[in-house]
Amino acid sequence: MLPQLPDDPALADQLLRFAGLADTDSIPVRTAAEFRSALALGVELDRQRRDGWTDVAGDVRGLPWFGKRQGTATHGTWGVHVSCGSWQRLRDRACPECPPEPGSRSFAALRDTPYLLYLVRHRGLLKFGVGGAPRVRLHLRSGAALVEVLEGRHCDVIAAEAILKRQKRELAIPLRVWRTWRMPASFGAGTEVVRATVEIRLADALTNGRDVSDRFVA
16 A cells, blocks of 8 residues: 555545654554554444444454455354344344345445545534434434534545544543443444544544535534
8 A cells, every 4th residue: 555655645645644644754564554454444344334223343354454354253243223122143234023124335336425424412422423314313313413524435434434533542432431421322332432522623534525514404
């Protein structure tokens, strides 16, 4: 990836912001590997994400440092189907208690399609994340207040989420703590939850995003 940066300014900018480096700084190989792996993890979890499901745990058979899965075993992705409350391993997102879900999505096919990076507030906490309009509205119906929503290419939104996660990882609320705040079920495992006093500007991560917050104003 590093030799491609001179010919791909957008990728270089994403990597520099992920690493918190200046334009003149050299990018360590380890940092580039962390960025590549963060993107791979984000893509894999997003591929599994579906409206109506709360994801609890997932893996990629070991982080794909070389651009592909190196392991052969996986515990799979586990979650809860919101409509019926069943806890199960999500092999094809089909719930035995409910009608079949739509088929799986392809990240390659979604690469240039519009996607959303959102920020919502509930009580004393902020949550950022990615998804479609139904995902944002689910948070709002659950009692969260809208802060900001940006729209961009699917691939850029996934990269922006990875940047935000790395920037805020030291400030993330531990699961055992944020549960005491009685968060909405739509917040899932709370992996993108920080205190409301933490400054988050989505445009710092998704520089080419378009503000579409007005779509969600009643």
